[in-house]
Amino acid sequence: xxxxxxxxxxxxxxxxxxxxxxxxTVEVEADTVGDALRALTDQYPDLADNLYNEDDELRQFxxxxxxxxxxxxxxxxxxxxxxxxxxSIVPSIAGG
Amino acid sequence: xxTTESVLEAIRRHGTDAYxxxxxxxxxxxxxxxxxxxxxxxxxxxxxxxENRERRYELTADDYRAADAAAQEQGxxxxxxxxxxxxxxxxxxxxDLDEATFPGFSYVIVSVRDGTPDALTAWSLAPDRxxxxxxxxxxxxxEVT
Numbered sequence: 001x002x003x004x005x006x007x008x009x010x011x012x013x014x015x016x017x018x019x020x021x022x023x024x025t026v027e028v029e030a031d032t033v034g035d036a037l038r039a040l041t042d043q044y045p046d047l048a049d050n051l052y053n054e055d056d057e058l059r060q061f062x063x064x065x066x067x068x069x070x071x072x073x074x075x076x077x078x079x080x081x082x083x084x085x086x087x088s089i090v091p092s093i094a095g096g
Numbered sequence: 097x098x099t100t101e102s103v104l105e106a107i108r109r110h111g112t113d114a115y116x117x118x119x120x121x122x123x124x125x126x127x128x129x130x131x132x133x134x135x136x137x138x139x140x141x142x143x144x145x146x147e148n149r150e151r152r153y154e155l156t157a158d159d160y161r162a163a164d165a166a167a168q169e170q171g172x173x174x175x176x177x178x179x180x181x182x183x184x185x186x187x188x189x190x191x192d193l194d195e196a197t198f199p200g201f202s203y204v205i206v207s208v209r210d211g212t213p214d215a216l217t218a219w220s221l222a223p224d225r226x227x228x229x230x231x232x233x234x235x236x237x238x239e240v241t
Contacts, residue, residue, distance in 0.1 A: 013164075014173040015200025018131060024173075050198055061197045063157035070157065090164075091157040091198060093120075094145075095178050096191030 005029040008081050010040050011088040020044035033064055034077030036087050049088070063090045097126070097176070097202045097218045098234045099135040106138050106211035111180030111206040117149040122163035123176035125204055133175040135204040139163040151181045152191065176202030176218075183208070184217040188228040196221045202231060 010026045020026055026043065027040045030036035037058075041048040053059050065088040071079045081087070103123075110119040120143050127137040141163065144154040154178065163174050181189075186207035189195075196203075199221040207214040218231040 002130075012199065014127065014175055015198040018200060061195065065157070065161070088161075090157040090160050092157045092160065093197055094153065094195045095179060095193075096152050096189040096195075 003044070004083075006031050006081050006083050007086075008036055008083070008085045008087055010036060011086060013089055013091060014086050016047060016050055016089070031072050031081060033075065033079045033081065033087060035064065036081060037064070037077070060080050061088055061094070064088070065090055097133050097135060097204075097231045098124075098204070103135055103138060104216055104233070107178050107204055107206050108216060110138075110140055110178075110214055111182075111208045112179055112211060114143065114179045114182075115208045115211045115239060116156035116182045118145075118151070118153040118180050118182060118215040119144055120153040120155055121137055122155070122160070122174050123169075123178060123204065124163070124167045124170065126172060131200075135175060135202065137167075137170060137172060138178070139166050139174075150182055174178040176204065178206070180183065181205055181207050186217040188219055193221075193228060196225065198230070199223045199225065203228065 007027055007029050010028060012020050012024055026040055028036050028039035031041050043082060050061055066079055066085050121141045122138040123135045124139055125133060128134055141155050141159045143149050143204040144156050145152045167174050186205045201220045208217040218233050219228040220231055222229055
């Protein structure tokens with residue numbers, strides 16, 4: 001039986017589009033959020049420093065949504081994806 | 097950063113209204129072919145910090161999503177953020193640098209002294225995240241008198 005690949009759309013915030021050839025969305029094949037982000041940074045390596053810290057964890061201000069759901073309230077980067085899901089990279093902002 | 101005097105005035109007004117707390121929100125607009133942010137509208141937001149709002153501000157991921165939706169409705173994108181510095185200079189603080197998000201956003205800071213807007217500046221995070229670099233603020237040509 002051939003396995004069916006899960007294709008999802010990743011939405012890229014405006015300032016990161018300089019690393020994705022100007023594209024606001026990128027389609028990747030992945031079964032989990034973590035795999036989708038790895039596929040994205042494999043395709044566009046310049047994104048990696050903006051998404052991950054020195055310990056290879058998502059930066060604190062980087063929030064990932066699948067549809068309208070924050071993955072922190074699901075299974076984190078292990079959150080499963082279905083074909084057609086929209087994965088959004090959403091910054092939260094703070095300062096003094 | 098390219099913008100209009102009316103946008104800058106609205107940022108000053110929000111800083112004044114929020115005084116002595118920090119006011120904050122999003123810059124909406126487009127990115128030019130040269131990679132410069134052209135700000136044409138604001139999306140005001142509430143300062144979500146639970147305490148010490150005189151010295152700190154916070155915009156949540158849901159705030160960003162609301163601003164992004166508002167931008168899309170106008171055919172725009174979120175291209176930056178603004179916040180006020182009550183009785184402090186209009187330059188990024190250590191906290192601003194520690195908590196900075198993505199290079200490529202414009203960060204506008206307006207100083208508000210005794211409730212009156214003072215200097216207004218724009219900055220962007222260096223690609224290596226080591227510092228904020230000053231951005232020129234260019235009024236749109238049609239508004240230059």
